[in-house]
Amino acid sequence: MRTPHALLAAATALAAAVVTPPSHAAAAIPAAGAYYVQSATTGLNAADNGGAVEQHNPKGNEDHQQWNLRAAGSSFVLESADTGGSCLGRSGDKARTVACTSADAAWEIAPAGGDQYTLKAPGTDRHLTVAAKPSGANYPAQLAVGSSGGLASWYLTPVTSPTRPMPPADQRTLDQVTFLTAHNAYANGVDGGFAPPFVNLVPNQIRGIDRQLADGVRGFMLDIHQTPDGAILCHNSCTLVSKPVALWVDVQRIVDFLKAHPDQFATIFLEDYVDPGVLRNELARVNGLSDVLYRPDQTGVRQNGWPKMADLIAAGHRLLIFTDHSRASDEAAGLTRDSFGVMYQKDWTVENYWSMGSGLGSSDWSCYSRWYDADTAIPLTRTEPGFRPLFVMNHFRDATITSTARTDNTKLADRARRFCQPAARKKPTFLAVDRYDLGDPASAVDTLNTYIYP
Structure with missing residues (x-):
């Protein structure tokens, strides 16, 4: 990890510069420069590990993942940015680092679509x-x-992200805007209980939903559990929780705010442990929800991309609700959540792994998909023709420790620009943090809202 002074200098330089997209964006062959060699299948980066070239979680300037591309006769070489004279090459059927002068360091690079x-x-x-x-x-x-084949397709992702100025307010689309997002927004100790007594002492936020809205929070991560009373907001379970808040109560707060502020847009993310019928009944209790609910599944987003914010506001479509629940399990139950307007998050977003570490000691700034394991491979780089998923960037720890959250939140813009944006090849749409009142993460949102990622 760089020193704090180096981090500040890097963040300041990035924030001050608007970089012209490199010429390779419209050319058959990339221009010379510094790149990540990133698998189109996994979204992971080629990294030099003691001579072996392996795919690792994207990690910015750390972990030997940056390669300098240059022409070498009629071919190209990719020289390690950390080890001069050592290039990404091959030995037999393995990728290895070799001397850049070796014939095994040369590659023919061709477009793959x-x-x-x-x-x-x-x-x-x-x-x-x-x-x-x-x-x-x-x-x-x-x-x-x-x-050859799908596993042999690669992105050459510029180390310094290409950017363009943010379009005017009446032209910018939903995926071009970044929103401050409260992780476990309900776990604030102000609106009601959210966990057993000991856990209640360490809230993820310390301001209630109404104050969060007034402060500019526009994304709300809520955990819901099923009780005889319906869908209740609790952490892990609602057992032993004193005076928990019902989901519909917090959704009503958000809807009421949107009604009072017709130029605003908000998003709810549900960590969802309830039956679909229970969730449907809970949302039916929210007055005015249908007036503001946004349905990307009914407006051609998958074919045409995300709409302009101005058009969403003009249409009154200003609240987006996601669930992390499985569509397959809902289909088996005979009722899907998107039938009543709750979108399945994996259909519409990508999201990085949720934790940077325990909250004490070392931190992990690497940025890789939360949905990447033995059974699932949804890389952060996922795109479709005409459609780019929204990017949820998580930036918090296992536990909320005040001093750690304050420090982490001061580094939010730097991690977004230097680690997560290249990892996803898109700008974060939602910056999710603990204790948004510390370290001024709103300034990171402001910085990201000065540009777009092509």
Whole structure:
């Protein structure tokens, strides 16, 4: 990790500069420069690990993941930014670092559709590729040299993100805007109980939902559990929780705010442990919800991309609700949540892993998909023709410790620009933090709202 002074200098330089998109954005071959070699399948980066080239979680300037691309005759080489003279190359069927003067360091680079590329050993049909996934396991870390196909598609992601100025207010689309988001917004100790007594002493936030709205929070992460009373907001379970808040109460607060502020937009994220019928009945109690609920599934977003914010506001579509629940389990139950306006988050967003560490000691700033394991591979880089998922960037710890949250929140803009934005190849839409009142994360939101990622 860089020193605090270096972090501040990097963040200041990034915030002050609007970088012109590199010429490779519209060209067949990337321009010379510093890149991450990023798998289109997994979203993970090629990293030098003692000579072995492996796919690792994206980690900014750490972990030997940056490569300097340059022409070498009719081919190209990718020299390690950390080890001069050492290039991404091959030995047999394994990807290795080799001397940049070696024939095994040369690659032919060709477009593979969209903004993806293939890297092929000259004069052969052998490509840099992710090793095939064994049954029931994740993709191996060690990168391979093998046949063409989907596993051999790569992004060459610029280390310094290409950006453009934010469009005027009447032109910017939903995916171009960044929103301050409160992790466990309900766990504030102001609106009601949220956990057993001991856990109640360490709230994720210290201001109630109404104050959060007044302070500019526009994303709300809420955990819901099922009790005989309906969908209740609690952490882990509602057992032993004194005076918990019902979901409909907090949703009503948000709807009332939107009614009073017709130019504002908000999003609710549900960590969802209730039956679909229970959730439907709970939301039916919210007065005016249908007046502001936004339904991207009914407005052609998957085909045409996200609409302009001005159009959403003009139409009154100003509240988006996501659930992390499984669509498959709802289909088995005979009632899907999107039938009553709650969107399945994995259909519409990508999200990085939720924790940076315990809250004490070392931190992990790497940025990789929360939905990447032996059974699921939804990379942060996921895109579809005409559609780019919204990016939920989590920036918090296992436990909320005041001093740690304050420090973490001062580094939010730097992590977003230097770690998570290149990892996702898109700008964060939602910056989710604990204790948003500490470290001024709103300033990070303001910084990100000065530009867009092409």
